[in-house]
Amino acid sequence: MLSDHDGPSMALVVRKDLKLSPGKLAVQCSHAAVSCSLQAKKSEARILERWTNGGARKICLAVKDEESLRILMEQAKSAGIITNLVKDAGHTEIPPGTITVLGIGPAPRRIIDLLVGELKPY
Amino acid sequence: MGLRSFIHQLTAPKSSDSVPNGSFKLVLVINHDLKMGKGKIAAQSGHASVSATLKMGANEPNLLDAWLKSGQKKVCLKTTQDELLELEKHAIALGIQTVRVNDAGKTQIPSGSLTVIAFGPAQDEELEQLTGHLKLL
Numbered sequence: 001m002l003s004d005h006d007g008p009s010m011a012l013v014v015r016k017d018l019k020l021s022p023g024k025l026a027v028q029c030s031h032a033a034v035s036c037s038l039q040a041k042k043s044e045a046r047i048l049e050r051w052t053n054g055g056a057r058k059i060c061l062a063v064k065d066e067e068s069l070r071i072l073m074e075q076a077k078s079a080g081i082i083t084n085l086v087k088d089a090g091h092t093e094i095p096p097g098t099i100t101v102l103g104i105g106p107a108p109r110r111i112i113d114l115l116v117g118e119l120k121p122y
Numbered sequence: 123m124g125l126r127s128f129i130h131q132l133t134a135p136k137s138s139d140s141v142p143n144g145s146f147k148l149v150l151v152i153n154h155d156l157k158m159g160k161g162k163i164a165a166q167s168g169h170a171s172v173s174a175t176l177k178m179g180a181n182e183p184n185l186l187d188a189w190l191k192s193g194q195k196k197v198c199l200k201t202t203q204d205e206l207l208e209l210e211k212h213a214i215a216l217g218i219q220t221v222r223v224n225d226a227g228k229t230q231i232p233s234g235s236l237t238v239i240a241f242g243p244a245q246d247e248e249l250e251q252l253t254g255h256l257k258l259l
Binding site: 012027028037038052059061062121 | 162194198
């Protein structure tokens with residue numbers, strides 16, 4: 001039996017050192033969420049469905065820099081979870097090609113918690 | 123060309139007919155009456171964007187494709203709840219897709235609060251008419 005705790009979740013992990021404005025942050029996180037969902041639609045249709053039916057849980061977390069983001073991405077990849085790294089086009093605020101957000105999931109919540117449980121909410 | 127493929131060519135829908143021209147965006151309008159933290163706004167915008175994407179994928183895959191191919195452009199704006207609901211009515215009248223996000227209320231705000239409405243993906247000009255006067259978040 002699946003408890004609420006096992007429902008799939010998605011983590012949006014943001015670089016704190018960029019000091020993005022709220023609007024920019026929202027847009028970058030949305031990019032990550034959409035790209036992860038589309039990837040899931042192709043390769044993990046069942047988990048995507050469970051995730052959307054369960055309210056599409058998302059959490060927005062912070063890391064200190066790009067390196068932390070890359071380490072986290074490697075960990076998630078080796079756990080076999082969908083990841084998406086967002087590179088900004090650089091039209092506003094930051095230089096083109098800047099890495100801003102890492103999307104992880106949708107994946108079972110306990111795996112997401114293992115990966116990002118230590119991180120603080122943004 | 124065989125007769126069958128000739129008939130097929132005449133009757134098959136031309137994919138180019140239904141792909142609109144121009145550039146496209148998705149506009150996320152935040153309910154600024156609520157006092158949400160940055161991270162909360164980001165997660166709510168994520169909800170809106172994913173729902174808008176999946177909904178458009180089911181209804182108008184060509185339009186979704188055009189938006190994705192042009193870099194899934196998104197803009198995040200803010201307004202009051204009253205105006206947000208007005209804009210939703212206008213958008214529906216214009217045939218622009220809208221998606222409402224009501225928060226589950228686990229953090230920061232009361233359960234069921236309207237946090238964001240996504241408008242589009244749609245053509246830049248259409249959305250400009252609708253939301254061009256709003257301030258960036």
